[in-house]
Amino acid sequence: MISTHTTTELLLAAVATAATAATLTHAAYSPESQLFGRTLIAGNNPNEAALTYDDGPNDAATPALLEVLARHNARATFFMIGRFALERPNLVREVHAAGHLIANHTMTHPWLTMLPAKQVHEELRTCNAALEDITGAPIRYVRFPHGARRPAVLRIARELNLTPVQWNAMGHDWQPIGPDAIEARLNNGLQRARRHNCGANILLHDGYDKHLGADRSATVAVTDQLLQRFTRESTCMVTVDAWG
Numbered sequence: 001m002i003s004t005h006t007t008t009e010l011l012l013a014a015v016a017t018a019a020t021a022a023t024l025t026h027a028a029y030s031p032e033s034q035l036f037g038r039t040l041i042a043g044n045n046p047n048e049a050a051l052t053y054d055d056g057p058n059d060a061a062t063p064a065l066l067e068v069l070a071r072h073n074a075r076a077t078f079f080m081i082g083r084f085a086l087e088r089p090n091l092v093r094e095v096h097a098a099g100h101l102i103a104n105h106t107m108t109h110p111w112l113t114m115l116p117a118k119q120v121h122e123e124l125r126t127c128n129a130a131l132e133d134i135t136g137a138p139i140r141y142v143r144f145p146h147g148a149r150r151p152a153v154l155r156i157a158r159e160l161n162l163t164p165v166q167w168n169a170m171g172h173d174w175q176p177i178g179p180d181a182i183e184a185r186l187n188n189g190l191q192r193a194r195r196h197n198c199g200a201n202i203l204l205h206d207g208y209d210k211h212l213g214a215d216r217s218a219t220v221a222v223t224d225q226l227l228q229r230f231t232r233e234s235t236c237m238v239t240v241d242a243w244g
């Protein structure tokens with residue numbers, strides 16, 4: 001028979017295990033956790049904002065986005081998927097020629113927490129090689145798909161001279177919710193960043209990780225709305241390399 005004492009100990013052990021698992025899950029998937037290693041989020045100037053776009057290039061959205069950004073004279077950061085870059089090299093060159101920062105978002109967009117170290121290395125290395133071949137410029141920043149990482153993923157990124165970048169404002173623009181709802185969701189992060197005296201690292205998507213051609217017209221529209229607002233508020237638009 002199990003004594004009350006033992007039962008209590010077992011219960012405490014179970015609670016401790018659950019708490020540890022919760023902490024590790026948070027460290028692996030929370031955009032802002034630094035437990036598994038340092039990631040870049042934003043600088044300490046609340047008047048700075050970086051627009052960042054994941055999952056492109058995508059000819060259904062990236063050209064329209066470039067047009068909006070050019071109209072506002074704003075530079076953005078594009079975390080590109082290597083396999084789409086190889087299919088649309090001219091679009092990658094167009095983004096680069098317009099002065100935007102191009103960065104690594106892996107070759108095929110897997111969950112890096114689920115892959116053996118060797119495959120993590122290949123995902124990051126081959127994406128870098130594709131982007132560097134196309135643009136002729138070194139790639140220095142990476143955003144892990146879904147922000148998911150573990151200590152080995154961060155180590156491999158460091159070995160490849162890549163700075164991992166997360167975010168602090170998310171628009172949920174992969175959902176069909178329209179530009180106003182995307183902006184409303186971003187506002188939560190923007191207000192929180194301001195309260196913490198941080199710049200805003202804004203996560204949006206010009207592509208879709210499964211295929212080319214996804215409709216991101218709401219993302220393009222919200223970009224226009226945000227840039228009008230940031231001009232009114234005298235927010236300084238930066239690319240993530242301004243922060244480290």
Ligand SMILES: [Zn+2]
Pocket residue numbers: 054055105109145146209
């Ligand atoms: Zn992604």
